[in-house]
Amino acid sequence: MVSQIWYTVLVGLVAAERLAELVVAKRNLAWSLARGGRETGFGHYPFMVVLHTGLLAGCLVEVWLADRGFSGLLGWPMLALVVASQALRWWCIRVLGHQWNTRIVIVPGLPLVTGGPYRLFSHPNYVAVVVEGFALPLVHGAWLTAVVFTVLNAGLLTVRIRAENDALRSARA
Template identity: 30%
Template sequence: MNAATGLRTGLRDYAFRSVQSLVVWAMLVGVLYIAWRPALWLPHLWMLFGVTFLANVLQPSYKPFEGSRTADDNGTAAQILWTVALAQCAALLELLYFKPAITLDAVSWAAFALMVGGLALRTWAVYTLGRYFTWNVEVQSDQPVIESGPYRFVRHPSYTGALITYVFVPVFLHSWIAAIAGLIALPAAFARRIRHEERLLRDTLPGYSSYIDRTGALFPKLP
């Protein structure tokens, strides 16, 4: 693939992900317009749109609907996708049901900062892995053990970033029931993914077992 072809492919992918994100949010706005029109004036909604739009656009391998399931994945990608989707829908439904008079208080700003920080960490991890980053669990034939960027500190920084972002969305919206449910369901989904992925990586990548000994899975190991 030459540079021009690569550029066209990259721009086409960015355009597709942008349109995909806009269509989903247009549907959400339509639902809110019918169910609870004042929600359209909540700054929380548009700040959340900004985060999710960037999450969809900035990550080159973020294609959960591409249908490229691999035999090694064991359904972990679908589990994470549906857990995240249900957790976020639960937060929005709770907001619609209780219709709280939420404001951008200290809790909202702190949650928003953590969401943005989680997205930044995940994006850094994705670009550090480059072509070795895939949505489904997959090990490429020439794949090395990556220990640069955020991978110097943790083995799965992309999961750490995603987990932080999605756990704090309900907190940002003051959807406390969804926040508690997400705090249970989301770590469970990512834990299953990590267990399955690391079994494959230990069996496939030379040096990965020693990498496990030196680093934590989601958070840095304490000295």
């Protein structure tokens, strides 16, 4: 039970981090719109919000109701991945600056960001999402939540990345 309480604190911290992201995203959205930014691909956004909220809720429900235990052999490495995914996410936010958002918003005339983690691959923020999506539940053995989120998130990211790439291509055309 003690490990479940600590796990609940961890999920609460991740939820607080997500709320901080929303504050940054809202500020950046206002900045982008003031400079002629246009939002695209918004049809999938409500599903993304529900899925990510479901991840956090699923972690807690599965651990508490299914009485999932903590296994240090799996839990500690997964915790390290959760922390690494947060670091990668905030690195992305820092490098993109005002251009980072939870929505797809293109501001005309701004160059494509190619520094930081973006010099390594096109969508590093989504790498953070994928890693967090399986690692956070597995910190405390919530394997069902990890599987369901990963499968649903794969479909969502297929749509999301396609929409984002289309928006970026049309901005450069």
